[in-house]
Amino acid sequence: AIQLTQSPSSLSASVGDRVTITCRASQGISSALAWYQQKPGKAPKLLIYDASSLESGVPSRFSGSGSGTDFTLTISSLQPEDFATYYCQQFNSYPPLTFGGGTKVEIK
């Protein structure tokens, strides 16, 4: 199974900060990667698919990049509603579909 390693596992940031989360795959997955945002007690929400395609309705401050084994989710200017946990997920090789361990973004 392809393993996804997210870093950092948590971070503290202030409103307005630029935030970058990385996701590294144990083997190449082309651009078959998605990013999700999950708030406490809620279901995850799709932000990015195909590594860099922004889901409809998602603010443009979110962006994704990368291919192969190294991927990045960037929030250009952190907003109060962005404090949440973020997960990456690969769909290049399955089963199983796999997720990263998550990155919790907290208020500094």
Add this chain to the structure above:
Amino acid sequence: QVQLVESGGGVVQPGGSLRLSCAASGFTFSSYGMHWVRQAPGKGLEWVAFIRYDGSNKYYADSVKGRFTISRDNSKNTLYLQMNSLRAEDTAVYYCAKDGMTTVMGWFDPWGQGTLVTVSS
């Protein structure tokens, strides 16, 4: 709009069984693959199972293979997860999710609100 509503969760003893349901609306259910994904309390996300749009292919995580069965009724726009031989480590919120692609497995969008399964004596 697309909506997924899970039901059937609850408390069950180890070794017991439970069947989860997911009612879908707002899209052509029979055209999309569907997934179950779970999240243990305070933990990350774990993919559980997938069923192709027509039910012809099913895939499972190793952790549930042989114990869980995914199925669907396209006439009722409903997805199911039959869970047998439940263990304490199956305790989690179970989400159903629509696949973002039509012919192969892809991303999950959208997700239901989840239903909690607790395996405890």
